[in-house]
Amino acid sequence: MVNSAETSEPTPRRALLAILYVTLLAALAVPAIGALYRSPYNWGDGTKAQAVLLIAVPSVVLLWSVLSARHSLAWSIYWTWSLVFLGLAAVYQMSANAFPWKGVLLEEHINTAQRIILLAHATVFLVALIARPSARPGQVNAPPQVQGFGDKPQLKKLVMLVMSGHILVAALFCALMGPTLFTGRLAFQSRLVGMDGLPGFGSMYFLSNAGAIIIPAMVILLRKSRLDIPKFGIFLSIAVSFLATNPLIGSRFLTGSFLVAVVAASVGAYARRWIPFGTIAAFVTLFPTLDLLRGDGTGATQIELTPPDETLTTFDYDSFEMLVREVSVQGNLPGGLPSSLELLIAPFLRWIPVLSQTVLGDASGPVVAKSSGMTFTNVSMPLWGESHLIGSWAGVVIAFCLFGLLLARTTGAGNGQSIFGPLIETPTAALLFIILRGSLYEVLGYLLLAAAIALAFANAERRDRLGIGINKPWTDPYPAMLHRGQ
Numbered sequence: 078m079v080n081s082a083e084t085s086e087p088t089p090r091r092a093l094l095a096i097l098y099v100t101l102l103a104a105l106a107v108p109a110i111g112a113l114y115r116s117p118y119n120w121g122d123g124t125k126a127q128a129v130l131l132i133a134v135p136s137v138v139l140l141w142s143v144l145s146a147r148h149s150l151a152w153s154i155y156w157t158w159s160l161v162f163l164g165l166a167a168v169y170q171m172s173a174n175a176f177p178w179k180g181v182l183l184e185e186h187i188n189t190a191q192r193i194i195l196l197a198h199a200t201v202f203l204v205a206l207i208a209r210p211s212a213r214p215g216q217v218n219a220p221p222q223v224q225g226f227g228d229k230p231q232l233k234k235l236v237m238l239v240m241s242g243h244i245l246v247a248a249l250f251c252a253l254m255g256p257t258l259f260t261g262r263l264a265f266q267s268r269l270v271g272m273d274g275l276p277g278f279g280s281m282y283f284l285s286n287a288g289a290i291i292i293p294a295m296v297i298l299l300r301k302s303r304l305d306i307p308k309f310g311i312f313l314s315i316a317v318s319f320l321a322t323n324p325l326i327g328s329r330f331l332t333g334s335f336l337v338a339v340v341a342a343s344v345g346a347y348a349r350r351w352i353p354f355g356t357i358a359a360f361v362t363l364f365p366t367l368d369l370l371r372g373d374g375t376g377a378t379q380i381e382l383t384p385p386d387e388t389l390t391t392f393d394y395d396s397f398e399m400l401v402r403e404v405s406v407q408g409n410l411p412g413g414l415p416s417s418l419e420l421l422i423a424p425f426l427r428w429i430p431v432l433s434q435t436v437l438g439d440a441s442g443p444v445v446a447k448s449s450g451m452t453f454t455n456v457s458m459p460l461w462g463e464s465h466l467i468g469s470w471a472g473v474v475i476a477f478c479l480f481g482l483l484l485a486r487t488t489g490a491g492n493g494q495s496i497f498g499p500l501i502e503t504p505t506a507a508l509l510f511i512i513l514r515g516s517l518y519e520v521l522g523y524l525l526l527a528a529a530i531a532l533a534f535a536n537a538e539r540r541d542r543l544g545i546g547i548n549k550p551w552t553d554p555y556p557a558m559l560h561r562g563q
Contacts, residue, residue: 090347091144094143094351095144097354098143098144098354101354102136102140102160105165105357105361106136106165108386109165110129110168112168112169113128116172120171123188124171124184124187124191127188128171129168130191131163131167131194132160132165132168134198135157135159135164136156136160136164138156142353143353147209148350149488149502150503151502151503152488154356154509155201155509156353157357158509158510158513159194159198161389162459163396163397163400166389166390166394170397170398171187176395176397177392178392178451178456182398182401186401186405187401189404190400190404193400193470193473194461196470196474197464197473200478201478201484202481204481204482205485205488209488210485228305231537231538231541233306234537235533236295236534240296240306240310243285243292244314247320248317249281251320251321253272253281254268254269255268258326262326279433285321287522287526287527289318289319289321290318290331290507290508290523291504291527292314292318293311293314293315293338293339294338294342294507295342295500295530295531295534297311297339298342301342318339322334334510334511335507337352337506338507338508340352362382362383362385364388364393395456395457396514400462400465402445402446402448403441403458403463404462404465406445406449407465407466407469411448414444414447414448417468421468423436423440424518427519428525439518440458440517441462441463441466442454442456444466445458445466457516457519458515459513459515460476460513461473462515483501483505483528486501487502487505487506495539496538497531501527504527505527508520508527512524
């Protein structure tokens with residue numbers, strides 16, 4: 078059962094949060110907006126105003142989020158990511174009229190892309206606000222509490238089964254990859270290609286990586302909530318998960334998502350409010366140089382701090398440009414490329430054996446790259462662009478309505494009847510770093526797996542709480558009568 082008895086943060090600590098967040102956000106927003114209005118490039122007043130909104134809206138909602146009594150890390154990370162990748166990065170790139178992939182972008186397309194983002198922000202905000210579970214007066218969300226009926230035997234059995242299964246799968250994956258886990262991205266990718274013919278290897282790779290972001294975090298939360306899970310099992314889960322996602326294989330987003338999930342699950346509620354602060358600071362200063370260890374000659378030579386106007390114009394911050402490119406080709410995809418319907422179903426079929434072969438490579442990023450004349454096509458597509466490409470404006474509204482419903486659940490169960498929301502909050506927050514970046518073809522399976530595991534755990538906890546499926550010892554229905562000799 079979810080225990081919502083946690084009290085709000087003391088006033089001094091909330092004041093410190095407010096002061097430092099306002100300072101950081103202002104220090105980033107003011108120079109970026111100033112650069113836009115000093116730019117020699119003649120962007121229209123409407124385009125400039127929308128660019129300012131793409132910084133102001135996420136900043137205000139993020140501040141409200143981290144100060145809220147019912148804090149959701151996933152909700153905060155949505156606005157954090159939007160602020161950096163679609164707000165600050167977009168403004169600096171527009172100021173110099175220089176985009177990561179050297180695109181020559183028309184203002185009409187930029188203007189439309191901005192309106193798509195603002196529509197999505199409004200949609201997700203309103204839906205999440207309306208759909209968030211209600212809380213009893215004076216109560217806020219807290220980690221799931223699984224005390225109550227007995228020792229939760231069904232939940233514990235399922236958790237041990239899932240955790241042990243992931244440990245075995247991840248350990249086998251690491252054993253098959255061998256030294257290539259530590260010799261750089263090129264060797265790792267080469268080994269992946271060489272193992273492609275092994276039956277079930279693709280599923281093993283996916284479960285190792287996705288499970289690493291999802292399972293240790295959920296298990297830590299349940300352990301903190303007094304479910305009797307062995308510490309050694311949790312240690313093994315974290316260890317093999319780190320090996321499967323370690324930075325030497327070249328994926329900073331994957332490694333970062335794993336670390337965020339584990340850290341967020343381990344620390345207290347107040348400390349989690351600082352994670353967006355650290356995330357923003359890292360993204361705008363040193364993130365591009367964190368590919369130091371990829372080992373394929375394309376990464377940085379050293380980790381270093383750079384000013385935001387330099388950091389946010391590199392290839393890592395191409396989300397706004399890819400969205401604008403999508404706007405420029407939406408509805409006019411050349412022949413031979415996947416249709417909108419194929420792009421819609423591909424992320425779901427991608428994870429189904431046999432059927433996955435029918436949608437091989439049907440990711441929206443490469444489709445837009447080819448359609449807009451890019452020579453390098455191994456690129457991502459942010460969720461905003463993908464939903465617009467598939468369903469135009471209606472697609473944006475539908476996609477972000479669904480997304481808002483998911484984020485609403487991460488604010489806690491409220492009614493005290495399900496641990497689904499608190500369980501999925503931390504993994505969702507971590508997965509947003511790769512889900513928002515896209516493409517869904519590559520990442521939707523991660524979110525679906527997180528939801529499936531959280532639902533399974535919540536159902537097992539519900540059955541324990543209600544006494545469904547538990548074998549209770551037989552008791553004499555007439556003990557008092559017998560003791561009285563009747």
